[in-house]
Amino acid sequence: MFFYYLDLAWRSIKKTPFLSLLMVLAISIGIGITITTLNIYQMASINPAGERSSKLFEVRLWSQGIDTWSRLNQQITYQDGFNLRKSPVPVRQTPMFMTGFAVQTDDPEFTPVLENARVTDRDFFGLFSVPFLYGGAWDKQVDSEPAYQVVISEELNKQVFAGENSVGKTLYLNRKPYQIVGVTKTWNPSPKYYDVNNGAFNDAEKIFVPYSLAPTEEYQSWGNNQSWRNEPMDTYAQRLASEAHWNQYWVELDNPEQIRAYEEWLANYIEQQKLLGRFEMPDAKAEIADVAQWLKVNKVVPEDNKILVGLSALFLIVCLVNMLGLLLAKFLKRAPEIGVRRAIGASQTQIFSQHMVEVGLIGFCGGVLGLLWAWGSLSLLSAHFELEDALTQLGYSMWVLAPSIAIIAALLAGIYPAWRICSTNPSVHLKSQ
Amino acid sequence: MLQIKPILSTLMRNKSGPILLLIQIILSVSIVANASFIISERIDLMSRDSGLAESEVFDFRVYNFNPETDYGAQNGRDMTTLRNLPGVIGATSTSMTPLSGGGWMSVFTLGESEETAKETEGAAIYYGDEQMLKTLGVKLIAGRNFFEEEILQGSPNQANLGIVSQAFAKATWGDEPAVGQVFYAADFGQEPVEIIGVVETLQGAWVNNSSLENSVILNVELAFPFTKFLVRAEEGTLAQLKEAIPAALHRDNRERVVSGFKLISEHRKSAYRNHELMATVLSMMVILLLLITSLGLAGMVMFNIERRTKQIGTRRALGAKKRDIISFFLVENYIICIVGGVIGALVAVQLGQQLMSLYSLPQLELIYPLSTVAGLIVLTTIAVILPARKAARISPAIATRSV
Incomplete structure (x- = not known):
């Protein structure tokens, strides 16, 4: 029966090509716009930590003085980053910040290149499940007894060592020799949730060096540095001892007990620091946020995207109302024909389902065409605005979502016209034949 | 002269079509008014003068390692x-x-x-x-x-x-x-x-x-x-x-790396990229929305003409001029358009209030819904006159043919 209805639907569409085209266009444009904005929104709001999202926590501390910042800062100070490492509670934990180097090799012909780097502990790779192509992270020992070891990315390995296994080789960072201990497999979380300070959709760093080397090597911070008071920062030692916020801190806590224990540990830590004259605010506190909360705190999904999704949903409704009107017109025009069919013995249900099939077909065509529009507009937008590819790739879910929304929307719009046509009295139409 | 009374009774006799049109116009007005307001706000932001010779100045960095x-x-x-x-x-x-x-x-x-x-x-x-x-x-x-x-x-x-x-x-x-x-x-x-x-x-x-x-x-x-x-x-x-x-x-x-050459005009482009993106997508939306609304309107008029062929023929036979037929359709749709426009403007202000309370948007200025309604009236005229001219050509003889 379904295929017979499909055949009828196709004939009916061919009979009124202009009206049908108008409907397909209306619904496809609505779908196209909705899918475009939804795609950008969805890609921006992906939680890149996946199932580990609820186990990874970013730590923030209210270390600022009275009458200064009125909110928790996204980052913490170096001294706090250094001290927090002493907590026995977390399964894994690491402080970190961004720096950068001029990279050189043994080859004197190699033109030095500038690369961003992350200064961090060994646990970084475990925390964020960084996959390795060759070798692995440096030993735990390096975190307390600094050694000139480095982990590089697959990309940099290709650029510098033509992609061969470079573990054990020497890489010069700002003229200092470092031994390569590991090469990570392409790893580029988007959004770059572990540090969203300098663009949430930037690429991950290509070089990782031990945090323990920071005091001796005096790595400059290439990320954001925020201060709530004026203090001398001429030497690196002053910077390390300052109240400036330029480090990030992540911990892994596996269960609610650990979370509670860690929160308690942090509260104690603040009490201790108060005795030392820091954390001047009477209600100074610590807060931890898992990845989902962290992305929300940082407003990784721009407000604009939400407005666009909302407006495009309204847009889709307009398209549907438009389609509803046209369907009504189309079906009522066919009323005499339906009158004949009813008179010969077609039941109301049959007429109703016949029309719903037709509407569904229109919806499907609109969905497919809409997907094309969405693909076109996304490529146009990404070409014109040099957007990150991550934002403008048409997500796989959209291939299913677009036709589904289109068909469901079309069926919703079709219910009333189909009901009108199947419930009219056949004799009315037969009379005027 | 405007025959408002018979038009109203026509509208009342067949409510579903006009009501749908009304809903569509209300939604369109509220979307278009808010979207064009956001667009103009972004354009204002983007057109601020930096005071620089943007296409002559560039920056780059030197890292002495x-x-x-x-x-x-x-x-x-x-x-x-x-x-x-x-x-x-x-x-x-x-x-x-x-x-x-x-x-x-x-x-x-x-x-x-x-x-x-x-x-x-x-x-x-x-x-x-x-x-x-x-x-x-x-x-x-x-x-x-x-x-x-x-x-x-x-x-x-x-x-x-x-x-x-x-x-x-x-x-x-x-x-x-x-x-x-x-x-x-x-x-x-x-x-x-x-x-x-x-x-x-x-x-x-x-x-x-x-x-x-x-x-x-x-x-x-x-x-x-x-x-x-x-x-x-x-x-x-x-x-x-x-x-x-x-x-x-x-x-x-x-012993240094020299990199990152970029013109100020390129910096400007990246800096305003999100605003430009927003303005572009919204403009796309406004244009398509107006297109769809006017096509829908034209479709409805065409449908009505077909349904009323006999009625039009009868009126022509009884002495109505071509002008009268066109003005009948025009007035009919103006009524829907104005009622929809007024309600739409109110909804637009409400929507603007909602957006303002949820997001960091300024208050919607009244000029936007008003000019949207004005634009809509122009659009209605075009979308109605084209098919209505066809209606006016219906010969009075039609009326007598199948009676």
């Missing part, structure tokens, strides 16, 4: 090299680039005494030398530029002379002349800076910051491993200078 480098002396030599390159109009080292999204910003301290000291608004800080004004292409409107011998080298906190943007001068000292005033770069009494000049416009780095127009130029050439340079060169010479500059700088010292 040998820690034994005397950064101050090196920068001095680099600047001389740059200024002697063909095509270069001016060059200076800088702490930041306008519109680049990264840089220095701070508040300063003002006042007569420690007790009455207060803070200024935040301002972008450009550390540079006497060629800064020439390089950026900004206009000095009061006071003077730095003299070459007044430029200091090294750490930023030795700055003692400043040139401020007009917006910052106004925000800080009101109508008093800014030249000759003093502020402190640290706490009260520490690191005093005397204002020697005011430039007309100089924007900071962050286009979404409320103090974008507040800028201060201080008389220090920074000496850090990382140095950013601003260069103004004749338009179109960047491609060639991109090669010439690293080559010339490497001739002096090979």
Whole structure:
């Protein structure tokens, strides 16, 4: 029966090509716009930590003085980053910040290149499940007894060592020799949730060096540095001892007990620091946020995207109302024909389902065409605005979502016209034949 | 003459079609009014003047990675090299680039005494030398530029002379002349800076910051491993200078990386990219929405004409002119359009209120829903007249044919 209805639907569409085209266009444009904005929104709001999202926590501390910042800062100070490492509670934990180097090799012909780097502990790779192509992270020992070891990315390995296994080789960072201990497999979380300070959709760093080397090597911070008071920062030692916020801190806590224990540990830590004259605010506190909360705190999904999704949903409704009107017109025009069919013995249900099939077909065509529009507009937008590819790739879910929304929307719009046509009295139409 | 009464009774007799049209118009008006308001707000943001010769000025950075480098002396030599390159109009080292999204910003301290000291608004800080004004292409409107011998080298906190943007001068000292005033770069009494000049416009780095127009130029050439340079060169010479500059700088010292050449106009494009994206997508939406609404309207009119063929023929037979037929359809749709427009405008204001409370959008201005309704009336006229002319051609004989 379904295929017979499909055949009828196709004939009916061919009979009124202009009206049908108008409907397909209306619904496809609505779908196209909705899918475009939804795609950008969805890609921006992906939680890149996946199932580990609820186990990874970013730590923030209210270390600022009275009458200064009125909110928790996204980052913490170096001294706090250094001290927090002493907590026995977390399964894994690491402080970190961004720096950068001029990279050189043994080859004197190699033109030095500038690369961003992350200064961090060994646990970084475990925390964020960084996959390795060759070798692995440096030993735990390096975190307390600094050694000139480095982990590089697959990309940099290709650029510098033509992609061969470079573990054990020497890489010069700002003229200092470092031994390569590991090469990570392409790893580029988007959004770059572990540090969203300098663009949430930037690429991950290509070089990782031990945090323990920071005091001796005096790595400059290439990320954001925020201060709530004026203090001398001429030497690196002053910077390390300052109240400036330029480090990030992540911990892994596996269960609610650990979370509670860690929160308690942090509260104690603040009490201790108060005795030392820091954390001047009477209600100074610590807060931890898992990845989902962290992305929300940082407003990784721009407000604009939400407005666009909302407006495009309204847009889709307009398209549907438009389609509803046209369907009504189309079906009522066919009323005499339906009158004949009813008179010969077609039941109301049959007429109703016949029309719903037709509407569904229109919806499907609109969905497919809409997907094309969405693909076109996304490529146009990404070409014109040099957007990150991550934002403008048409997500796989959209291939299913677009036709589904289109068909469901079309069926919703079709219910009333189909009901009108199947419930009219056949004799009315037969009379005027 | 307008036959409102028979039109109304026609509308009442067949309600579903007009009601659908009404809903569509209400929604369209509320979307279009809000969207065009957001679009114009973004366009206003994007059209703010940076005060610079944007297509002539570019920045790049030099990273001296040998820690034994005397950064101050090196920068001095680099600047001389740059200024002697063909095509270069001016060059200076800088702490930041306008519109680049990264840089220095701070508040300063003002006042007569420690007790009455207060803070200024935040301002972008450009550390540079006497060629800064020439390089950026900004206009000095009061006071003077730095003299070459007044430029200091090294750490930023030795700055003692400043040139401020007009917006910052106004925000800080009101109508008093800014030249000759003093502020402190640290706490009260520490690191005093005397204002020697005011430039007309100089924007900071962050286009979404409320103090974008507040800028201060201080008389220090920074000496850090990382140095950013601003260069103004004749338009179109960047491609060639991109090669010439690293080559010339490497001739002096090979142990550095020279990279990141970018014109201010490109910085502007990246800085406003999200706003432009929003405005583009919304414009797309508005145009398509109007298209769909008018096509839907035309479709409905066509359908009505077919249904009323006999009625029209009868009226023509009874003496109605072609004009009357067209005006019947026009008035019918104007009624729907105006009712829908008025309700739509109210919904638009409500929607605007919602958006304002949820997001950081300003209040919808009334002119937007009003002009949307006006535009809609024009659109209705076009969408109705075209098919209605066909209706007017229906011959009176039709009426008699099948009776």
